[in-house]
Amino acid sequence: MNQQFDVLIDSFIANKVGIDKNFLSRELSKGLQQNIRQLQEDNGMKTAGIGNDRVKDANQQMRSDKICWLDKNNNNVFEQEFLELAEAFIGHLNSTCFTSINSYEFHYAVYEEGNFYKRHIDQFRSDNQRKFSLINYLNEDWLEEDGGQLYLYQDETVQKIQPESKTAVFFKSDEMEHEVALCNRSRMSITGWLKQV
Numbered sequence: 001m002n003q004q005f006d007v008l009i010d011s012f013i014a015n016k017v018g019i020d021k022n023f024l025s026r027e028l029s030k031g032l033q034q035n036i037r038q039l040q041e042d043n044g045m046k047t048a049g050i051g052n053d054r055v056k057d058a059n060q061q062m063r064s065d066k067i068c069w070l071d072k073n074n075n076n077v078f079e080q081e082f083l084e085l086a087e088a089f090i091g092h093l094n095s096t097c098f099t100s101i102n103s104y105e106f107h108y109a110v111y112e113e114g115n116f117y118k119r120h121i122d123q124f125r126s127d128n129q130r131k132f133s134l135i136n137y138l139n140e141d142w143l144e145e146d147g148g149q150l151y152l153y154q155d156e157t158v159q160k161i162q163p164e165s166k167t168a169v170f171f172k173s174d175e176m177e178h179e180v181a182l183c184n185r186s187r188m189s190i191t192g193w194l195k196q197v
Contacts, residue, residue, distance in 0.1 A: 005092040008170050016171060017152055017159060023168030024136055028085075031078030033138045033165075036068075036108050036188050044068050045110055063117040065180075067107040070190070082106075082190065086134070090194055093132075099194075101131060106192030111148055115187075117180035119153065122173040122193060130173040130193040137163040138188040148183035152176055163187055 004023065012018030024032075039045050045066035070079055083106070090101050111117075122133045135150070142148075142164050150169060152159040154176065161169055171178075173193055180187075 001088060002092055005089050006096075008089070008168055009093065009096065012170050016154060016176065018168070018170030019161065020168045020170075021164070022166050024082075024085075024138075024166045026166065028078060028081055029138050029165045032082060032108075032136075032190060033140075033188060035076060035078055036110060036138070039068050039108065040110065045108070048109070061118075062120060063180075064115040065109050065111045065117060067109050067191075070106045070108065070192075082136075086192070089134075093194070099131065100196055101194040103129070103195040103197045104192055105195065106134075106190050109189045109191050111180060111183040111187040113183055113185055115180075116182045119151075119177055119179040121175070121177055128174065129195040129197050131196055132194040133169075133171055133173045133176070134192050134194060135169045136190045137167045137169075138165055138190070139163050140165050142187075146183070146185045146187075147181050148185070148187040149181045150178060151181060152178045163189060 004020065007020040008018040008023060045068050048063055048065050048067045070083060072083055074080070086104060086106065090104065093099050094101055123130045142162055148163050150161040150163060152161065152171065
């Protein structure tokens with residue numbers, strides 16, 4: 001498993017963006033997709049806002065996705081497996097890169113056709129606890145014309161990442177500007193932040 005984590009960490013060290021196209025197993029990715037579909041049927045996905053508990057803007061025009069927070073107390077086998085994987089990754093990151101991450105938060109995210117998230121960074125002005133962003137994609141057979149690509153802005157370059165199933169993307173929350181392009185089909189992910197609290 002450490003070799004798997006090193007793919008993400010080594011590419012981050014080399015390029016300030018870690019990418020692993022096989023971070024999630026196929027079975028875990030499919031199970032998390034099922035969870036999202038069930039949440040959609042149960043009206044468990046809520047329109048995302050901008051900000052945190054201190055500063056929140058539910059009427060913003062920056063993003064149009066729906067989210068549902070993951071909870072360690074849920075008994076869902078796939079959710080538990082994902083959070084255990086995230087905790088193992090944090091442990092390896094702390095032991096190899098001395099990052100002192102001691103908390104995290106993750107949510108499911110769904111972008112329906114016509115949804116987007118404009119260019120932004122993930123760390124709040126009023127709260128610097130988010131140190132790293134970790135995105136995990138859950139989309140099968142994604143095509144270029146489906147849109148929904150992740151655009152990462154670094155110096156004068158723009159990196160485009162397809163939101164393909166099993167792929168993880170990892171970067172610093174306070175540095176990397178990014179956006180989600182307009183989606184032409186439903187797009188699923190788990191997005192989260194590794195934190196120092």
